[in-house]
Amino acid sequence: MDKRIYTISALVFTCLCASAAQTIEADVAVIGGGSAGFGAAWSAAHVGAKVVLIEKEGSLGGNSTLGGVNNWEPGIGGTGVCYRIYREMRKIPNAIGIYEHSRHCSWPKPWEKYRFPGGFQAINPCLIYAHSLRRYGPATEAFTRKYRHGVVFEPEVMSQVMLRMLKETGKCKVLLNNAFVKAVHSDGVVSEVILADGTRVKAKVFIDATDGVLCQQLGCELMMGREPKSAFNEPGAPKEHDKRLNGATLLYRIAPIGHKEKDLVEPLPEGVPAKCWWRGGFPVAFMCCYPNGDRNVNMLPAMKGEEVIALGYQRAYAECKRRVYAHWHNLQKNYDEFRRFKLKLIFPCLGIRETQRIKGEYVLKQQDLIQGMYKQKHTDMIAIADHPMDSHGGGGPGGEMKQPYGIPYRCLLPLKTKNVMIAGRAASFSNIAASSCRLSRTMMQLGEAAGVASAISVADGSELRKVDAAVIRQTMQQMIDLCPAPVFND
Numbered sequence: 001m002d003k004r005i006y007t008i009s010a011l012v013f014t015c016l017c018a019s020a021a022q023t024i025e026a027d028v029a030v031i032g033g034g035s036a037g038f039g040a041a042w043s044a045a046h047v048g049a050k051v052v053l054i055e056k057e058g059s060l061g062g063n064s065t066l067g068g069v070n071n072w073e074p075g076i077g078g079t080g081v082c083y084r085i086y087r088e089m090r091k092i093p094n095a096i097g098i099y100e101h102s103r104h105c106s107w108p109k110p111w112e113k114y115r116f117p118g119g120f121q122a123i124n125p126c127l128i129y130a131h132s133l134r135r136y137g138p139a140t141e142a143f144t145r146k147y148r149h150g151v152v153f154e155p156e157v158m159s160q161v162m163l164r165m166l167k168e169t170g171k172c173k174v175l176l177n178n179a180f181v182k183a184v185h186s187d188g189v190v191s192e193v194i195l196a197d198g199t200r201v202k203a204k205v206f207i208d209a210t211d212g213v214l215c216q217q218l219g220c221e222l223m224m225g226r227e228p229k230s231a232f233n234e235p236g237a238p239k240e241h242d243k244r245l246n247g248a249t250l251l252y253r254i255a256p257i258g259h260k261e262k263d264l265v266e267p268l269p270e271g272v273p274a275k276c277w278w279r280g281g282f283p284v285a286f287m288c289c290y291p292n293g294d295r296n297v298n299m300l301p302a303m304k305g306e307e308v309i310a311l312g313y314q315r316a317y318a319e320c321k322r323r324v325y326a327h328w329h330n331l332q333k334n335y336d337e338f339r340r341f342k343l344k345l346i347f348p349c350l351g352i353r354e355t356q357r358i359k360g361e362y363v364l365k366q367q368d369l370i371q372g373m374y375k376q377k378h379t380d381m382i383a384i385a386d387h388p389m390d391s392h393g394g395g396g397p398g399g400e401m402k403q404p405y406g407i408p409y410r411c412l413l414p415l416k417t418k419n420v421m422i423a424g425r426a427a428s429f430s431n432i433a434a435s436s437c438r439l440s441r442t443m444m445q446l447g448e449a450a451g452v453a454s455a456i457s458v459a460d461g462s463e464l465r466k467v468d469a470a471v472i473r474q475t476m477q478q479m480i481d482l483c484p485a486p487v488f489n490d
Helices: 008-017 035-047 081-089 141-147 155-168 213-217 305-311 313-334 336-340 366-371 431-437 440-460 469-481
Strands: 023-025 028-031 051-054 096-104 118-123 150-153 172-175 180-186 189-195 200-202 205-208 252-256 285-289 295-299 341-346 381-385 405-408 420-422
Touching (some): 035 155, 035 440, 035 469, 081 155, 096 141, 118 150, 180 213, 205 213, 205 440, 213 420, 305 313, 313 336, 313 341, 336 341, 366 405, 381 440, 381 469, 420 440
Parallel strands (some): 023 200, 028 051, 028 205, 051 172, 118 285, 205 420
Antiparallel strands (some): 096 118, 180 189, 189 200, 252 295, 252 341, 285 295, 381 405
């Protein structure tokens, strides 16, 4: 499907290396070191379990770092391990800040000579972390300016802080630049996984924090694309199933030019046309100011999600890179303020919003989002979110939430498995629900809950499905009490 699906050559390499490779034993093995994987590994180790975290890239953070999504959008529930990361990064100059919404294409002002081509968020040093913990409410300019604030950060610093936090637990071994290849399993129980270099990792519990590559090998039921209305009776679902996915973006970073440099439009690479050739017009872009004055640029989207799947990851990345050059050229050519910036870098990984999802004991649905946590009947909620239903070019309903909603523990328990959990954007969500709860801090919450549950399961010798969600919540609350987020009076 993409570079995350490993080839036969990797399996051959594994067989050749198996005799000389090491075997690592742990209580919990986490596959994937993105937001969810980090949250799972840190919380399981913090509670006391012996953990191994496996990440195929050379650094941690996934979409949040390598994918260029270097901000946490406003959202409820971003406490716990998220705040711990923020607190550590605050100790480092120019590493992190809280932003406010400054400009938006929907808020044109009479003194502006053109409509801004998207949105812009600027750091406000008077804001604190607590200001970033709300999204739900009306979609008005006044409300957004007053309440909707987020967190912007330097990606390399975040990766380093994540790695240091894991090492400081004294319980977590991190394997970077090593990919999951094969699972040894029987009757829904995984005994070990084999990595690309032949390393074998044995554990009591396995947490899949990838796009579901472990669960896929186990034969778990996959969900992909937009489910038909007959599947979950969601009011916003299409009549028939289709393959549309939330759009993907290749983010890039721009930097102010020096005083001695002249304002100019950077030339296009050979073979890249100036006119937008992939859609009706250049997409809007949301830009966030880093603490050092650089800007992060996120065009919405760069490519349809289903197009990424059809092309394959490498070809999709190459095509999106061409689109980045065209998009940046258009900004400089038509909006003179961007001539005071230069293209600094294009992030090394695509920002993927949706691929496949794994069906679990419960599927989070649009009805859960509409009801909100005060009307939901679930007794096993372990995370809360309030981001709108938001599918970039993937169809489906939209609109801000009227209140937060809860995510049940059962969404982390794949069917047909016994000692496996799924955390991250591939967890048990419908396509519509996934368009809302896919954000980084929500994924980190899910990982944190999965890590706590796995540690409890190992300590008690209990099955994952019998771990009491109330005990998970209580343990997570105790972890928050040790590192409470600041509060403010409205």
